[in-house]
Amino acid sequence: MGEHIETDLLVIGGGSGGLSVAAGASQMGADVVLLEGHKMGGDCLNYGCVPSKALLASARHAHAMTAGAPFGIAPHDPLIDYAGAKGHVKSVIAKIAPHDSVERFESLGVRVITDYGSFISRNTVDAGGTRISARRIVIATGSRPFVPPIPGLEGVTCHTNETIFDLQERPDHLIIIGGGPIGLEMAQAHVRLGSRVTVLEWAAALGKDDPELAAIVLESFRTEGVAIVEGAQAERVTGADGEITVHTKGGGTHTGSHLLMAVGRTPNIERLNLDKAGVAHDGRGISVDKRLRTSNRQVYAIGDTVAGGLQFTHVANYHAGIVIRQALFGLPARATAHHIPWATYTDPELAQVGLTEAQARQKHGIHLEVLRFEYGQNDRALAEGKTRGLIKVMVHRGRPVGASIVGAQAGELIQTWALAISSKLKVGAVANMVAPYPTLGEINKRAAGQYYVPRLFENDRVKRFVRFIQRW
Structure with a gap:
């Protein structure tokens, strides 16, 4: 018989979401066991977010050498070392890896077992002969690339x-x-x-x-x-x-x-023997309620393992906070998605939070206003030759319900609207923000200001009132 461990919290999966749960819970006093049978850091560190952005950075440097003519810089073909670009990718992963390492999590007080886990009962998991029984279990095993069965x-x-x-x-x-x-x-x-x-x-x-x-x-x-x-x-x-x-x-x-x-992606749940735990699941993933609880109320699922969920690293980290509030403090907490942003890191970047224009029109009909502002009207974008871009903000009764941005640093600019939507701010909060000049961030402020154009600058009643006041 192998070792039998009893713990407060068992986390299955050492990707972004699982690591966030394990680190947070352990540092707040819980007894935590973490299982990871492959690479700490999961897909994001090793195969996804980190390496893709590192390779894009190498590509951006190569492209810059061919695009300098408008700035008075003679363009020329770069000498590309493809293997060197992949070396940059590896070096970035290596710099981040210690933060996600077994050693760091053990230093935080987490018991790390480098093996896969499989349920043998509703609250007990076997990992290479070691049995772990836990008061609460979090499944954070992530996903992998889906390869369709194409002949040949x-x-x-x-x-x-x-x-x-x-x-x-x-x-x-x-x-x-x-x-x-x-x-x-x-x-x-x-x-x-x-x-x-x-x-x-x-x-x-x-x-x-x-x-x-x-x-x-x-x-x-x-x-x-x-x-x-x-x-x-x-x-x-x-x-x-x-x-x-x-x-x-x-x-x-x-x-x-x-x-x-x-x-696309497919959830990593085959090894878990979920039926033994009474956890409902299908080919899309694990079924959870708004509190991220599975059909077994002792077991939570987060991140890419959740059926129909948004498959982003920041969503897994958000889910981690929802679970910690419940498992450690007994506080009810619900996961929502209306305020979750995402970005595609192409050039130009593409970012979204909340409803798209089509979704917002379907939901809010005639009560929807769409604010638009072009990058080409921003002085910083003009100075840097980054005028290809557009922001659209969907507003319902004075509050933003969605924002779509394409252009330079769209992934950075979308954060203002993510904050506005999550905090239920009115569009005036962004319009009244003082942005440093000249920055791309002014695009958000100018877009928000479009809300007041028909109300102040194109309103005959306002103009008559102002003329009346000026007489006094």
Whole structure:
């Protein structure tokens, strides 16, 4: 018989959400055990957010060398070391890894077991022969790339985000199946690092975002040489490594040297033996209520394991806080999604929080106002040649209910609207903000100010009142 541990809180999964729960709970006095059978830091550190942004940074430096003419800098072709760019990726991961390491969490008082867990009862998990019984259990096992069963795929090397960052030789022509954020970020990174790139998307590329704003991103991609083929459903794959052909519905063919699959994610729940714990689940993930409790009230699920949930690192961290408030303090806390922002880190960036224009019009009808402001009217954007961009703010009865931004630093600018929506601020709070000049942040203030244009500057009653007051 192996060791039997009894603990306050068992966290299954050492990705962003699980680490946040474990660190927070342990530092507030709970007895915590953490299970991780693969890499600490999970997908975000090792295969997702961190490496993708590092590779995009390398690509941005390469692109800058070709785009200096408007600034009086002679453009020239960069000498690209693709393996060196991947070295930058590895170095960034290595710098962040100690923060997510077994050693750091053990220093925080967390008992870390480097093995996978499987339920053997409603409150007990087996991990490599060690049994852990806990008052509360948090499932935070994340997700992995979904690879659809396309005929012929087994005969070629099919990269995913879990393998593309290990590739040391630059693809001559990268075929990407999937036109969502992951696929498009990798498309732009590779075209700027010297590869030819074709993106195949069965529906509309960036289909979850505002179509007007997504079109600006896609136009920029095509200008840089990325071939984006929409309505292209992959039916089969032929050829061999170095010359891979993807056949699409309707007879289209696309041939490249390498293949990257980026069509979605699937939850990592197969190993857990959830039926033993009485935890309801299906192919989409684990079913939870608004408090993130599963059908077994001792067990919570967070992050990518939650069926139908938003699959972002910051959502997993947000979920961690919801669980900690309940498991440690017994306080009721509910997870909502209306204030959750997201961003796609292409150039230009694309960001969203709350309702899109189409969603807001459907919900609020004639009571909706859409505020618009172009990057080209911002002095900092003009100075830096970053005028390709637009912000739209959806306002209902004076309060923002959504914001969509495309342009430079959209992922930074969206945070103002995330705060406004989560704090239920009126649009005037942003309009009255004093922003330093000249900054891109003024775009938010100017967009909010559009709310008052028809009310103050285009209102005849206001003008008559002002003229009357001036007589006195």
